[in-house]
Amino acid sequence: MAAQQQVTNPDGTTRELTTGEQFLQVLMTVLPIALVAVAFWFFLIRPQKKKEKEDQKMRNSIGVGDTITTIGGITGVVRQVKEDDDLYIIETGADKSKIAIKKWAVQTKEKSAEDQQ
Numbered sequence: 001m002a003a004q005q006q007v008t009n010p011d012g013t014t015r016e017l018t019t020g021e022q023f024l025q026v027l028m029t030v031l032p033i034a035l036v037a038v039a040f041w042f043f044l045i046r047p048q049k050k051k052e053k054e055d056q057k058m059r060n061s062i063g064v065g066d067t068i069t070t071i072g073g074i075t076g077v078v079r080q081v082k083e084d085d086d087l088y089i090i091e092t093g094a095d096k097s098k099i100a101i102k103k104w105a106v107q108t109k110e111k112s113a114e115d116q117q
Contacts, residue, residue: 059103062088067110070101075110 005017005025017025062068062078068090069075076092076099086103 058109059106061112062103062106062109063112066112068106069108069110070105071107072105074099074101 005022006014062081064078064081066078067075068078068088074090074092076090078088079091079098080089081087082089082100087100088103088106089098089100091098
């Protein structure tokens with residue numbers, strides 16, 4: 001048996017809430033929480049997912065000859081792409097040192113091989 005809610009009228013008498021009034025009371029409690037959840041998704045989660053998708057597209061478009069910068073600040077030219085290990089072999093510095101980096105460590109693609117020619 002459901003508990004009936006009562007409300008006090010201005011004249012001091014009490015009455016039970018109707019089903020419609022109970023529904024509105026629950027709706028007014030739940031609605032602000034739902035609106036905050038929608039706003040949270042729209043302003044925080046959606047833009048982050050969009051940026052992750054753009055970053056993944058950029059990382060997948062990197063090829064031999066492209067100049068990249070890693071999240072650690074190392075800038076170099078891609079000399080080899082190892083798809084099976086998700087690695088780039090980059091050449092950096094005056095002595096042409098070769099470094100293996102993971103794809104996820106690429107922050108930006110500075111120049112593509114076509115732009116350098």
